[in-house]
Amino acid sequence: MSSLLPSTERTLLARVARAQRDGRCPSLVAGVVRDGALAWSVGRGAVEEPHADVQYRLGSISKTVCAITVLRLRDEGLLDLDDPLEKHVPGTPLGDRTLTQLLSHTAGATSESPGSWWERTPGGGLDDLGLAGEHRVLPGGRRFHYSNLGFGLLGELVARVRGRAWEDVARDEVLLPLGMRRTTPRPEGRAAQGYAVHPWSDEVLAEPEHHAGVMAAAGQLWSTAEDLARLGAFLLGDPGDVLSPATVEEMTIPAGVDFSGPTWSSYGLGVQVQRHEDRTLVGHGGSMPGFLAGLWADREEGTAALALANVTSGLDGALPARLLTDLRAAEPTVVEAWSPAPSPVPAELLGPWYWGPSPYVLRAVPGGLLHLGGLGRPGRSSRFRPREDGTWVGLDGYFAGETLRLDPVSLSLATFVFTRTPYDPAAPVPGGVDARGWFMP
Template sequence: MPEPVLPTTARLLLARTARAQREGRSPSLVAGVVRDGDLAWSAGRGDVAEPHSDVQYRLGSISKTVTAVAVMRLRDEGRLHLDDHLDGHLPGTPFGNRTVGQLLSHLAGASAESPGGWWERTPGGSLEDLGLAPEDVVLGAARRFHYSNLGFGLLGELVARLRGASWEDAVTAEVLAPLGMDRTTPRPVAPAAQGTAVHPWADVVLPEPEHHAGVMAAAGQLWATLEDLARFAAFLIGDTGDVLDPATLEEMTVPAGVDSSAPGWSAYGLGVQVVRMDGRTLVGHGGSMPGFLAGVFVDREEATGAVSLANTTAGLDAVVFGLLSDLRAAEPRVVEPWRPSPSPVPLELLGVWFWGPSPYVLRAVGAGMLHLMPLPGRSGRASRFTAQDDGMWVGLDGYFAGETLRIAEDHLDLDTFVFTRTPYDTDAPVPGGVDEAGWR
């Protein structure tokens, strides 16, 4: 069980949740923070039954992340590759030359919505019923991020066909049940909140319809309780169990097409939203369907998360970001103590190296990794590296992610860049050579 938050922290979190429910005019709102794998605090405001943590609300697009986990499981099993064209697994659509990875990261140029009636408010049918046409391709592949519900409908159908089961049966068996999310279902199971719209100019409400979205279910069908959403937050923090390899989860959280070294940004990984806020990188997903708003975001470095569920169509700002900020300020994580650890390379190879005239520092940073970065106060590119069996090192992040570092006594060779012990060392294999007259 997680350690409960302090009484003063609980008051702070409750005050934020109460203000969000009142100012957002949501008939009900349940919210909580996650620590040590479970809810450390939660509350319900408005017309919500108790226990508030066991009332179902519709998750909306958080369902996309569940779908993405099912796709990545297929990848890890070798059943598909992220660079596979969709036609190889799901033939007959106008997206045949777009890849699985592009669909996961909303880079496939697929229309935001499926053709026909608004799928979020009308019952759906099969993929064939959609009648997809060339005009449903609205952008070129990998040109820009373009959020696509249709793209995740196609991914859900891909999962169904490769598993030989419906999308909901596949994700229940492979994701929800192993995580203990027994109260997460494709249709509401009592106790469940009624989806509502709130009139913009009066304090009156209107019930929203509920239905099965058919092939579009993978984009927003699931219902869950706060308790189950907290379990999913723990999964996103890193408690993946037998559902996903931790390295695969880490891969999903890498932003696509965004410079993650920038001070503030919002991006998408493989089925997850990644945002930079107040100097922190947060991972998760928001969700909205007519009548419902939801959110689950985690700070993986802080090992905390926040979850919220509300039964209103619009008007409620994302409360989860504020809860994470409050928790971090009131009860910051106490990190593990530093302890000495052996260097993965001889000490004489560490220290200052020069790329041309620019000074860099190569450091051992624990867990058998190296970090190459500009000298403090200088601008430049930085990356961490991990050792390979062949004696080489591969970049984990930053500009040199995926690139190979080769270490010699007198130079570093990194993706054609040569770093030397002195600026433009005449005794090292500097590309283009060094003027024989030297510095003058």
């Protein structure tokens, strides 16, 4: 049942109706997620009766599920993201590329698997691909290059580590724990037929459906709006017992930047990260013959939006982002009231500090974190979370991953020393401080 105002429903319906008509979609289901659940959904179409429990093929949104299975193995200590592929899947020409590079599309792997068009023909096992040196098209880590093959290899990795098919691991460790019971490798129950629409007429052509074999992790899954909303809630910070919130946040940190489009876009670990208007959205788009899909989450606003259509091309890929814009304008999120909280460090450590003559400020921020940033002028800034040994580790910005050490006289951070006054002679300033102190030349 919708929890939106009737006026908001009307605005969203108008947006979806226009997208279905202009995109010539045989059917289209769209919805928004708020407060951890599908708050509103609608179906439009004349060819079929779409609704929130009809399955559509997700295409590359399957990559997000694949990444979750890989990160579960990492969190269990069964692998490291710096591991080369060869350690877990030996014998490929991409063996020296790391798991991080594969997850972020920076491994330099060819965009598609060799052989027939994998999206339209049944697939076999890894040996059937016939991988060769030519499928290394760029140096590892050099640039973003979207690779379906890379995620096929990641699915194979999960299968070998777990000793079971990737889709079985995904079902038991991700989909069912998240309550996504209508998300399956092949269509089950009520499912939409995929269509191509003729470019010069309004006739349709049925598209084929098959199992992609070793490439399944790149685009195999089918799902419903209800289930996809649950994945949206996952991206918004409700991962259940599948991953820790910290690992979900790790997924959303950009690694590879896609500079081919007109707007800012990047890729984390199995999720796309894009700038839409003044918001940063995380999620994924998907396409397979006969289907287009999209799921985008605004983690700051706590909302997500999705779209599922049974058409090969035509749907506005920005529809979910535009729905989020409409929702934010009509019913902006009311944030929690501020309330006092204890400082995670003694108060005397907070306030102004100086890196050389440049002023910075250390402050406590929600979540038991610290933030160090420029004071009154631009400067490098990062958030830090505590470690058990009393040090702090950078979460983002210039000092991500770096260790911050606090004492009343100085802050030590990645060889930088911050002092209470500019070049405080009582602090261990590298190179020392001129004995004359500050003077007029």
